[in-house]
Each structure stands twice: as C-alpha cells, then as structure tokens.
Amino acid sequence: MAQAPQARKPVEGFLDNKKFLHPKFVANYGNWKCHDRPRPGVLHHVSHSGDEVWTVRAGTQRQMDHYTIRKLCDIADKFAEGFVRFTIRSNIEFSVSAADKVAPLIAELEKNGFPVGGTGNSVSMVSHTQGWLHCDIPGTDASGVVKSMMDSLYEEFKNEQMPNRVRLSTSCCEINCGGQADIAVIIQHTKPPKINHEQVANVCERPTVVARCPVAAIRPALVNGRPSLEVDEKKCICCGACYPPCPPMQINDPEHSKLAIWVGGKNSNARSKPTFHKLVMAGLPNNAPRWPEVNEVVKKILMTYKADGRPWERMADWIDRIGWPRFFEKTGLPFTKYMIDDWRGGRANLNASAHLRF
Amino acid sequence: MAKQPHATPLLDELEKGPWPSFVTGLKRLAKDKDYVVDVLGHLEHSYKTRKGYWKGGTVGVIGYGGGVIPRFTEIKNEKGEATFKDAAEFHTIRIMPPAGMHYDTSTLRQLCDVWEKFGSGLIALHGQTGDMMFQGCTSENVQPAWDEFNKLGFDMGGAGPSVRTIMSCVGAARCEQSCYDEAKGNYLLTNRFLDDIHRPALPYKFKFKLSGCPNDCMNAIQRSDMAIIGTWRDNMRSDETMARAWFAKHGMNELVNDVISLCPSRAIQIKDAGAVSKDAHITSVKVSDSQSLEINNKDCVRCMHCINVMTGALATGKDKGAAILIGGKSHLKIGALMGTLVVPFMKLKTDEDYEKLTDLAQTVIDFFAENALEHERTGEMIERIGMANFLEGIGLEVDANMVSSPRSNPYVNTGDWDEEVARMNAKKAAA
Numbered sequence: 001m002a003q004a005p006q007a008r009k010p011v012e013g014f015l016d017n018k019k020f021l022h023p024k025f026v027a028n029y030g031n032w033k034c035h036d037r038p039r040p041g042v043l044h045h046v047s048h049s050g051d052e053v054w055t056v057r058a059g060t061q062r063q064m065d066h067y068t069i070r071k072l073c074d075i076a077d078k079f080a081e082g083f084v085r086f087t088i089r090s091n092i093e094f095s096v097s098a099a100d101k102v103a104p105l106i107a108e109l110e111k112n113g114f115p116v117g118g119t120g121n122s123v124s125m126v127s128h129t130q131g132w133l134h135c136d137i138p139g140t141d142a143s144g145v146v147k148s149m150m151d152s153l154y155e156e157f158k159n160e161q162m163p164n165r166v167r168l169s170t171s172c173c174e175i176n177c178g179g180q181a182d183i184a185v186i187i188q189h190t191k192p193p194k195i196n197h198e199q200v201a202n203v204c205e206r207p208t209v210v211a212r213c214p215v216a217a218i219r220p221a222l223v224n225g226r227p228s229l230e231v232d233e234k235k236c237i238c239c240g241a242c243y244p245p246c247p248p249m250q251i252n253d254p255e256h257s258k259l260a261i262w263v264g265g266k267n268s269n270a271r272s273k274p275t276f277h278k279l280v281m282a283g284l285p286n287n288a289p290r291w292p293e294v295n296e297v298v299k300k301i302l303m304t305y306k307a308d309g310r311p312w313e314r315m316a317d318w319i320d321r322i323g324w325p326r327f328f329e330k331t332g333l334p335f336t337k338y339m340i341d342d343w344r345g346g347r348a349n350l351n352a353s354a355h356l357r358f
Numbered sequence: 359m360a361k362q363p364h365a366t367p368l369l370d371e372l373e374k375g376p377w378p379s380f381v382t383g384l385k386r387l388a389k390d391k392d393y394v395v396d397v398l399g400h401l402e403h404s405y406k407t408r409k410g411y412w413k414g415g416t417v418g419v420i421g422y423g424g425g426v427i428p429r430f431t432e433i434k435n436e437k438g439e440a441t442f443k444d445a446a447e448f449h450t451i452r453i454m455p456p457a458g459m460h461y462d463t464s465t466l467r468q469l470c471d472v473w474e475k476f477g478s479g480l481i482a483l484h485g486q487t488g489d490m491m492f493q494g495c496t497s498e499n500v501q502p503a504w505d506e507f508n509k510l511g512f513d514m515g516g517a518g519p520s521v522r523t524i525m526s527c528v529g530a531a532r533c534e535q536s537c538y539d540e541a542k543g544n545y546l547l548t549n550r551f552l553d554d555i556h557r558p559a560l561p562y563k564f565k566f567k568l569s570g571c572p573n574d575c576m577n578a579i580q581r582s583d584m585a586i587i588g589t590w591r592d593n594m595r596s597d598e599t600m601a602r603a604w605f606a607k608h609g610m611n612e613l614v615n616d617v618i619s620l621c622p623s624r625a626i627q628i629k630d631a632g633a634v635s636k637d638a639h640i641t642s643v644k645v646s647d648s649q650s651l652e653i654n655n656k657d658c659v660r661c662m663h664c665i666n667v668m669t670g671a672l673a674t675g676k677d678k679g680a681a682i683l684i685g686g687k688s689h690l691k692i693g694a695l696m697g698t699l700v701v702p703f704m705k706l707k708t709d710e711d712y713e714k715l716t717d718l719a720q721t722v723i724d725f726f727a728e729n730a731l732e733h734e735r736t737g738e739m740i741e742r743i744g745m746a747n748f749l750e751g752i753g754l755e756v757d758a759n760m761v762s763s764p765r766s767n768p769y770v771n772t773g774d775w776d777e778e779v780a781r782m783n784a785k786k787a788a789a
Binding site (some may be wrong): 011034051068083090133254291311 | 365371372374376377379381382384386396397403405408409410411412413414418419420421427432450454456459460461463465466467470473479480481482483484486488493504508510512513514516525527528529530533534536539541545549556572573574575576577579580581588597602608615616620622660662663666667669670673688689690691692693694695696730733
C-alpha cells in the first residue's frame with residue numbers, strides 16, 4: 001500500500017461520453033432514421049439529416065494483450081476515423097463516414113486475424129467470464145471454451161445464415177456470470193463439496209455459509225473437536241453456493257464438475273417476452289484444452305436450428321413452435337428426469353393441458 | 359527479454375484455429391515480462407489439473423472500499439512458497455468505461471500505456487459487469503496504476519455489495535431505435551451513486567442497466583436490479599417510401615409470414631389501401647398502390663419485432679421515455695428472476711424528467727438498503743415481502759401493466775376493498 005502522507009486524493013466522477021464519440025455520432029445524436037446491412041459484419045446507418053455512417057464489426061479474443069489493442073487502434077487510425085466502440089459481446093466496431101472506406105478496412109482487419117461479422121442473424125461472440133485465468137471459484141476455464149467454440153463457429157460468425165441472431169454464453173460455475181443466452185454452456189457440479197475441516201473454523205464465518213445454502217443442507221458441526229460444518233448430502237443440490245464464502249468447502253472437482261447446456265434464453269422483448277434458458281444436456285466432461293464434447297453438442301443444436309428455424313425465429317421462438325418433444329428428437333439429445341423442474345415455481349413449467357405433439 | 363517460458367502443451371492447443379487467441383496474446387506479453395511467463399505457467403497448471411488456484415483477499419486503493427479484485431496464488435510448494443513466484447499476485451482493477459463503450463484511439467493507447475507499465479498488459483474489454491478489466495497486477499502496483507487511470511479521468515468500477523458499474527447500450531449515438539438518452543441516464547445515475555459504487559455498504563450488489571428500446575441489448579430485464587427500457591406511448595411512425603421499397607424487395611409472403619403473423623398481439627393487419635381505419639390510434643402505411651399495413655397502437659405491446667424487420671418503414675413513436683422493471687438477477691440464491699414492471703412509462707426528455715428517474719432509483723436503493731437481508735438481491739427481497747408491499751414502500755401506485763394476469767387464487771383478504779377503491783379514485787381525481 002502507498003504511504004498515507006503521499007496519498008493522492010482520487011477524483012471521483014463519471015465522464016461524459018461525448019468526447020469519445022465519432023463526430024458523426026455527435027452530429028446525429030438521437031436523430032438516426034434507419035439502418036441496413038450491406039453485407040455481414042457491416043451496419044449502414046442513415047440519419048434524418050441525410051448523414052450516413054458505415055460500421056464494421058470484428059471479433060476479438062476479449063482478453064487482449066495491449067499489443068492487440070494497439071494494433072486495433074492503428075487500424076482505426078489508418079483505415080477508419082480514429083474511433084472505436086465495443087459491443088457487450090467484446091466485438092469491436094469501427095465507424096467510417098464514406099462507403100469506399102469499408103472494403104479496405106475489412107481487408108486490413110482480416111489480414112490481421114480479426115474476423116468481420118457478428119451482425120444480424122449470425123452467431124456472435126460468446127459472452128463469457130474469467131475462468132481459471134483469474135476467478136477464485138471457477139469450475140472450468142472461460143476463454144478456452146470460448147476459443148474452441150468460436151473456432152468451430154467461425155463461418156457462422158462471418159455469415160448471416162441463422163434464422164435470427166444467436167447469442168451464446170459460457171459460465172464457469174452456476175452463478176452464471178456469462179448470462180442468459182440462446183445457448184449457454186455452464187458448469188454443473190455433480191458431487192457435494194469436500195470439506196477441509198481443518199480450515200473451516202479459521203476461514204469461514206459459519207452462519208453466513210449456513211445461510212447461503214438454497215436448500216438448508218448445511219449445518220454447524222464439531223469435527224475432530226473443531227468447529228466446522230457438515231452437509232446433508234441427500235439434500236445437497238451441488239450448486240456450489242457455499243464455496244465462495246467458504247473455500248474449504250471445495251466444490252470443484254476435475255472429474256465430477258461437468259458441463260451442462262441450456263437453450264432458449266432471449267433478452268429481447270421482440271415477439272415473445274424475454275425468456276430464461278432451459279436445461280437440455282448435462283454430464284459433459286470438463287475436457288480441457290478444447291472441450292470437444294461440448295462443441296459437438298453446441299454445433300448439433302445450432303445446425304438443427306439453422307436447418308429448421310423460420311426467418312426471425314430466435315432459438316426460443318423456434319422451440320416454442322416445434323415443441324420440446326421434437327427439439328429432443330431432432331437434436332438427438334436425451335430427455336431425462338433432470339429436466340423436470342422441481343424448484344419453487346417449477347410447476348409452471350409442467351404441461352397443464354392436453355396439448356400434445358407426436 | 360523475460361525468463362525462459364514454461365512448457366504449455368495444453369494452452370498451445372488454443373493457438374490453433376482461426377479465432378483470435380488469448381494464448382498468443384499472453385505469450386507475446388511473456389516475451390517481455392517474467393510476470394506473464396508465470397501467469398502462463400499458472401494457467402497451464404489449471405488446464406492440466408482442471409482446477410482453479412486463485413484465492414481472494416484484501417487489496418484496495420486509498421479512499422475506496424472496492425473495485426480491485428484481489429487474487430493470490432494457491433499453487434505452493436511444501437514450504438509454502440509460490441511455485442509461480444512472479445505471478446503470486448494477480449489482481450484485477452475494474453475501471454468504468456465511457457457509457458456505451460465508445461472510445462477514441464488515443465484514450466485506449468493511454469490506458470494501454472498504464473497497464474504495460476504497472477500491470478500484466480492484459481485487458482479484458484469488457485467484463486460481464488461492464489467494466490474495463492485490467493487483469494494482472496501486484497499489490498504494490500495497484501495504487502500507482504489506479505492513480506494513472508484516475509489522472510486520465512477514469513474512475514473505479516463497483517465490486518462486492520455495492521451499486522455496480524452501470525451499463526448502457528450504443529444508444530442515441532448510433533441507433534434509430536433509441537427512445538431516450540441512455541448515456542445521459544447512465545451518467546446521471548453513476549454520479550448520483552458514486553459513493554454506493556465505491557464504498558460497498560448495501561445488503562448485496564445492485565445493478566442498473568439501460569437499454570434504449572425493448573430489444574434490450576443490455577439484457578437489463580434478465581440481469582439488472584433496475585432495468586430502464588426505452589419505449590413510447592403514442593403511435594408508431596411510418597415512412598411510405600421505405601415501406602414501398604421494403605415490399606418491392608421482400609414481397610407479400612414475407613410481409614405476411616415475417617411481419618404480420620409474428621406480431622405477438624395481432625395488432626397488424628393488411629388492408630386494401632382505401633379501407634384503412636381513420637381512428638386516431640391507427641398507424642397505416644401503403645406498401646403498394648392497393649394495399650396498406652394497418653397497426654392498431656392500442657393493441658401494440660411495443661415489442662419491436664415489426665420495427666426490427668422493417669426498420670425505417672416503421673419506427674418508434676415520438677412521445678418517448680422508459681419503462682422500469684425491478685428485481686432481475688441470476689440464479690443464486692432462490693433461482694433466476696426476471697425484472698418485473700413497476701413503472702409502465704416515465705417520460706425522459708427534460709432534465710427534470712431525468713431527475714425523477716434518479717430520484718426513483720434513490721428511493722429504491724434506500725428501501726433495499728433498509729429492508730433486504732444480507733446477501734439478498736432486490737428481486738429476492740420483493741419475493742419475500744410481496745410486490746404490493748414493495749410498491750407501497752417506494753410510493754408507487756399499482757397498475758394493470760404490472761401483471762401478466764390478476765391473481766388466480768382466492769387466498770387474500772379483500773376486507774378493505776371499498777376503502778382501497780375510494781383511495782384510488784380520490785388519488786385519480788386529485789391528479
């Protein structure tokens with residue numbers, strides 16, 4: 001820590017973003033009329049004033065070394081107009097005020113290994129978390145799973161061939177920091193935590209840990225004469241919620257922390273109301289460095305949707321039309337008892353009707 | 359020139375394939391920094407053993423209670439010494455990005471300079487909370503790195519039980535669907551809650567996300583305690599030239615299958631051009647000499663679908679503002695919750711309008727701070743105390759837009775019915 005006498009008083013406050021905006025954005029702020037996509041990866045916005053701006057979107061690895069960011073800045077300075085923007089899915093956007101600047105910009109980006117795409121009905125970059133690189137509670141890596149997925153979906157990022165946009169996420173534990181998505185890959189633990197009883201009393205505030213359990217499966221206990229905790233393993237749902245406040249309750253396991261796949265999360269209000277993603281596959285091995293089993297299932301679901309979805313159907317809309325029985329039939333994924341929701345409010349997910357599909 | 363790299367056969371596999379590789383980026387940093395050589399060794403060890411090895415701790419900067427995510431290695435030899443000694447500490451600094459994540463290149467380069475000097479050189483743009491994540495720094499360098507970021511005009515993001523860094527979409531800067539000034543909302547909310555962002559003292563985290571329209575690009579309804587979703591309450595606008603051009607290109611099958619049939623509230627019909635209703639709440643636009651789209655704005659739920667398909671030909675209205683939903687969150691502890699509607703429409707045009715927004719936010723946060731249990735999110739608190747009590751607590755009147763349907767069970771005491779109706783009528787009369 002710095003010494004108090006030299007302490008600099010921080011300047012608290014949030015910057016106005018105007019100085020970071022492309023001049024065309026400032027001139028036409030709140031006055032845009034429409035946009036179209038001349039090709040995948042390019043947005044063309046037209047203002048009520050008649051101004052036009054072309055935006056080229058490219059994928060990045062999200063965790064970027066400063067050399068990569070400087071390279072993107074060089075491209076922005078030489079081939080765009082010195083301004084960039086990042087999307088919520090870590091794509092970078094360059095905006096230019098003339099159509100003839102688009103092709104050279106795309107060529108330069110692709111020459112430097114940045115794929116141009118991620119717009120419209122493409123598969124955009126995976127929204128993800130830190131994983132083994134930096135998280136204190138990760139069941140898997142994030143960047144690695146994402147890299148292997150995006151390698152396999154590279155052409156789907158660069159083209160707009162899906163029925164509607166596809167948003168993916170990955171999360172390294174059930175907290176699901178990656179968020180809801182059309183397809184989400186999330187760690188699912190399958191064994192209760194292994195408790196290091198030597199450490200619990202030193203590291204954990206026991207009432208907090210007890211309170212954190214969603215199913216009241218944890219209680220205080222004396223183990224080998226020391227205050228510790230015990231888990232009712234019949235009740236435990238292996239969610240891992242006790243692990244962050246009490247690391248001696250080790251939930252991560254190289255073998256038994258599996259990956260699960262969820263589908264049909266939709267953030268937009270377009271057509272149907274927003275939806276949460278639903279469990280469709282579990283038990284996939286945490287197979288670093290490239291997670292081939294996860295990739296295979298994700299790709300199978302995506303290709304089934306691509307072939308069968310109608311224009312503008314998001315994953316959730318498509319499944320709503322064809323029904324869950326046919327989703328499982330078409331994707332070849334097993335429908336198991338684990339998909340029957342028994343959590344609070346779960347009855348709303350049961351079929352209270354004679355609506356059937358055969 | 360840095361020390362000899364560790365063998366990383368597993369991570370090397372992630373340099374293959376066409377997508378940009380974070381491993382390649384780390385290796386480039388490792389050429390100059392012993393620190394990153396050991397970060398790679400540390401990560402390879404995780405890949406080999408399939409476990410994480412960072413633990414939290416306490417590292418901060420002067421004047422702030424959060425914003426730095428401390429990490430200390432747990433890979434140690436039998437003497438308790440770090441195996442990867444140059445990367446024994448790997449803290450992250452969360453810095454709030456400009457609203458909408460817009461940058462000029464000179465600013466990005468200055469941020470890179472700071473992190474090249476004081477940190478690993480690895481930057482995630484952006485973290486799931488919406489911050490710039492400056493990943494990898496020793497305890498000693500956290501304060502000087504922060505000082506430099508702050509001198510550039512940037513401020514620390516939220517972490518822990520605090521108001522978190524606020525996210526807003528690309529917004530009015532470059533989107534025709536924008537229904538209010540998202541960046542202004544973000545700016546005003548952030549500056550109103552700086553103390554709650556920087557000095558965690560709430561029961562648990564509180565997130566604001568601002569989306570300019572119901573497409574909700576910020577995932578605000580799913581992911582934020584208070585979602586501010588742009589919408590409008592007058593008629594949709596239309597543009598005949600663009601509607602005709604769209605129809606000429608796409609034809610009747612697409613108009614019927616992709617626009618009219620997918621309207622969730624059956625608010626759109628195709629009509630003979632001469633037979634279009636003249637009612638005040640109708641939007642109509644000719645797609646050809648003989649046929650028009652007729653949209654009943656009273657039936658429209660403002661979902662955005664037809665506007666997304668026929669952008670420019672159809673557009674949001676002009677009487678714009680935002681709907682506010684409260685209580686969205688992810689799984690832990692009681693399961694994922696969507697935010698639910700508490701304000702159907704708040705006009706957002708004048709400074710006074712925006713002040714009403716930040717005042718409401720203050721009321722909600724004050725109520726949350728007073729009433730939530732430790733580690734309980736706003737949505738969970740509402741689930742526990744009931745929405746009607748929450749509304750009363752924050753001084754909002756009930757509205758039929760707040761429900762998918764009225765209650766379907768009789769387990770409620772309606773003994774004060776007459777008083778409640780009289781109270782509501784009196785309030786309506788006074789308004």
